[in-house]
Amino acid sequence: MMRENKTVRFVQYVVLAVIALLFLLPLLWMLFSSIDTHAIQAIQLPKQPTLANFMAILTDSNIMRSFGIGLLVSGFQAIFVVLISVLAAYPLSRYPLPWKKPFLLSILFLTSLPMTAVIVPVYQMFLYLKFQNSLIATTVFMISTSLPYGIWMMKNFMDSVPHELEEAAWIDGSTVWEGVRKVVLPLMLPGIFTIGIFTFTGSWGNFFVPFILITSPEKLPASVTIFQFFGNNGLVNYGQLAAFSVLYTLPVVILYTFAQRYMSQGFSFGGAVK
């Protein structure tokens, strides 16, 4: 790093601290209000910190069901995206296929399209096929929308597993499937976790798709039921809304902390060939 004079350094520290404070303030509201039964719209220090808001959320069976549904939908989505992507990525990574290039280019193209845009025809398809209000069909649709990204990433992760390692396993008498299971998959575990976690968190935060495709309240995931605090009478229970938000954000925070450990571990298995 180049030499910097002390004033410049000091100013940079101050500016960064101010930026961080501005980033923290809206989040602090959520944390403070969640332990305050008298929470208001503005941020305030709770006079009597209590877990009453959390208890109210955790004992509400409707809310807990929506959390369960969210976990199921996002969990299945993550698992299936990983499974289907691994299947598709293997030939794309290992075999010289004539249609590989156009396929991969289309996949990359699809990853970037705004999925918000196809919801109207999908809704119409769901109406026509009587899929509306079906959690399974909604999950399958969400799996499909994550596939381009999943296949693309998975292929790249698989490319970085040296082919020689697999060949060595074949020489030792392994079948293709055993080679994949014992050599390729363990080596790309960080990649698999990264894709799984990104898919899960994306799905967990997805409000739009279930909001449009699911109609009965008892089938809605947590990303939609969070709106229930904006009561019919215009009164908002800010404390409970904040507690719900904290609980709803928690799984994502946990997963990202986990993912960071995996991602920082890096993909440095190039050493295995040397």
Place this chain on the structure above:
Amino acid sequence: MDASNVIKNKPHKTQQQKTERRLSVWLMLPSMILLLIFFLTPMILTVVFSLTNLSLTGEAASSLHFIGFQNYLQMFKDPALATSIWNTIVFVLFSAVIGQCFFGFLIAFMMRGKNKTFRRIIGLIIIAAWVTPEVVVGFCWVAFLGDNGTLNMLAHNLLGMKPVAWLYTFPMVSIIIANVWRGTAFSMMVFQTALDDIPQEVEEAAVMDGATRWQLVTRITIPMVKGTIATNIMLVTLQTLGVFSLIYTMTGGGPENATSTLPVFMYKQAFVSYQLGYGTAISLVLLLIGALASLLYMKILKVKI
């Protein structure tokens, strides 16, 4: 591999290629089917439905027929469409291209060579905003900018200002700030990686040659991460084009159409006014803009496969 070997292996090779291709088809079948049903079909239907009188209620709901380009004629005559396109441009330009990219770069740049613990704490706070689900981000910002929210309380207590209905008076600025808050972490992380890759010697050499700080940044640092800046701009543009939940939570597209971007406008036409055909025509505009940005992105990246 020498020539005799190739000839010797030839029949075997094609046999192997055949097996490989057959296996590939089977392995890729699940993804092909899903992409076909839930990705390609809706995209084709977007074109088809946009040419019909498709609607959720009323007479048109039972008698679906082609009406040609009427939806498009209606769309281009609708002043709300022009507003929505303009809103989308303003929202993407200021929140993604200028806001997230600029602040992301600024933070990443200033973080270099700072105390490790300090870097970690600042990074964690900014990433926390990125990790938070979009709807929750919306609520946090409503609480911050609301009539009785934190900003008004601070302005009143510190400056004695009268409360301002921020979300109503400055709706576009409000959603832009919220989206910058949410998305900056991504650009920050991208730029951190890019800046770490600049060899120290290059900057040291420039300093030795008597470059000022400003020259160092504009002539050395920025040109060296030029590619990353372009890639990042495209990525955040594509991410921001589809933003719906944040805007829906904060302003619902209002007041009037002040914050109705294309996704919000599409939602309102299709699911609030029940004009599905018209909503689809709007989706197509959004898809085309996305496709254009996507192709541009692939061109900039010069993807090699």
